[in-house]
Amino acid sequence: MSEEYKAVYEGGEGELIEKKSRFIATVIPAESEEEALAFIEAMKKKYWNATHNCSAYVIGEKGQLKRCSDDGEPSGTAGRPMLEVLEGEGIRNVAVVVTRYFGGTLLGTGGLVRAYSASVKAGLASSVIITKIPGVKLKIETDYTGLGKIQYLLGEMGIRTLDSQYTDHVELDVLVPETMLERVKAELVEGTNGQAKLEEGANCWFADVNGEMVIL
Structure with a gap:
């Protein structure tokens, strides 16, 4: 890691x-x-x-x-x-x-x-000095019933959403620090009684630059 x-x-x-x-x-x-x-x-x-x-x-x-x-x-x-x-x-x-x-x-x-x-x-x-954080992109798939709970859990853990798609279901792309990945997955599974589908994506570096999250 x-x-x-x-x-x-x-x-x-x-x-x-x-x-x-x-x-x-x-x-x-x-x-x-x-x-x-x-x-x-x-x-x-x-x-x-x-x-x-x-x-x-x-x-x-x-x-x-x-x-x-x-x-x-x-x-x-x-x-x-x-x-x-x-x-x-x-x-x-x-x-x-x-x-x-x-x-x-x-x-x-x-x-x-x-x-x-x-x-x-x-x-x-x-100069502009940043802290580069190793992260993992995580795709979350849920129905509309579980959306509120997922958004609440992500907010509590300080996880930011990169993208969202709303069709007959909801897909959220979020960026999770490597050190928090297992905790975030466990919280989402428990919070939705296993209804949310989670898919790990690419690893990347990110940083907070003047209050804005930037993928490096």
Whole structure:
């Protein structure tokens, strides 16, 4: 069974000025290392005249692949703090580049760590972060007598209806989190005395995006 995790739905950009140095954090969703590396190269071309383009990314539903780069900054002052922010937020399949334009004043090791960490946080704050939930599509077939009870049970369990068809009987297509599937099926069978027909469909990922359920 898959586990839910946080991911970037829409990337964003954050900016920070620290002792005249300008830090620009660009965040994107990245489903593979190839995608992350292509993004990093694109940022280096876009900000070709920057002092540094430091990067970090976490790839995989369980965050199996993690990489970071200081891009010329003192070792451990940029890439690692950036990666630690991503890990701390629990976000996966994400890549971030923090571009620095040196302002003429050295920040010191601690100052660099704080600046790069704060930049990533600013970039994430301007992004749309979602929780991806593994789900299963479930088709429910019932007569009109059982419809009210089924709608009540679904509402009590927070299960949303994707589609409904009304003919001589009723068919409801709903999306159930994987972790709730057996409970939902048991509740529907018991609540309708076994009259409702249930058919499991495809597995998918979904998320609540600004109050709207989106299948990913």
